[in-house]
Amino acid sequence: MVHKHRKITPAEFLMRFLLITVGAVLAGTALEVFLVNNTIIDGGITGVSIVLAKVTKMPLGIFLFVINLPFLFIGYKQVGKTFAFSSLYGIVVLSVTTTLMHHWKPVTDEKILAVLFGGLLLGFGVGIVLRAGGSTDGAEILAILISKKTNIPVGQIILGINVVIFIVAGFILGWDSAMYSIFTFYIASKVMDIVVEGLNESKSVTIISKEYEEISQAIMDRLGRSTTYIYAKGGYSQEDTQMIYCVVTRLEVAKLKAVVQDIDRRAFIAIEHVSDVSGGNFSKKSIH
Incomplete structure (x- = not known):
């Protein structure tokens, strides 16, 4: 097509x-x-x-x-x-x-x-x-x-x-x-x-943790950002797991780290710069 x-x-x-x-x-x-x-x-x-x-x-x-x-x-x-x-x-x-x-x-x-x-x-x-x-x-x-x-x-x-x-x-x-x-x-x-x-530049965040479900829910609840699961397999442990992927603004990075470390202090967090974000639903959801 x-x-x-x-x-x-x-x-x-x-x-x-x-x-x-x-x-x-x-x-x-x-x-x-x-x-x-x-x-x-x-x-x-x-x-x-x-x-x-x-x-x-x-x-x-x-x-x-x-x-x-x-x-x-x-x-x-x-x-x-x-x-x-x-x-x-x-x-x-x-x-x-x-x-x-x-x-x-x-x-x-x-x-x-x-x-x-x-x-x-x-x-x-x-x-x-x-x-x-x-x-x-x-x-x-x-x-x-x-x-x-x-x-x-x-x-x-x-x-x-x-x-x-x-x-x-x-x-x-x-x-x-x-x-x-x-x-x-x-x-x-x-x-x-x-x-x-833009001043409000974006960052993509990848998180690896055994507590991925709780962390994902906390990010959605406390930051109002949607998350995506990505299937992964540990190279050393050979265990199946899910990585969390989300996009936040530069000003939200510190808060996101605090949210993740409150749940799992040993969680792996990788943060990368994103030059542009379009499509999907990047706007924040209302936090009650």
């Missing part, structure tokens, strides 16, 4: 491009109003574009658009047309924004303030674009494709690309600028993660 892809509704389409527009404008504002004029760069294609704009004295928007185009073409072929078109729109808006703001004076000449506020605004803007299903930097597409060929995690590839960019920037723009840029990139990355994943 072939399942048809659900078509995006006009309202969803409009909301997606509205969010990408807002995010790209915020990112462009961060670049021109805080970072570029203070000789602070970002990572990825944006960082390369800023270095070239500084060297050639040409508008940043030209390089943002031209350098990203080949990666968008590759993305269209390999990653998907929806992502490619959403990213193309985001990059166009980012390029236009930086071009229109090219002659604006920086809000501050203090490097630390530029790093803090520029990083915050840039991370917030890029995070909105990513959450809407687009991108403002072709380096992410390149990293995805390299990862498919080499099995190296995407995050490590992006880190490697940015290390090279910051080293090159150090030679061209000066090491002070390169070091400020590293902190800007770090701040932007953390803010971006918060926007994409």
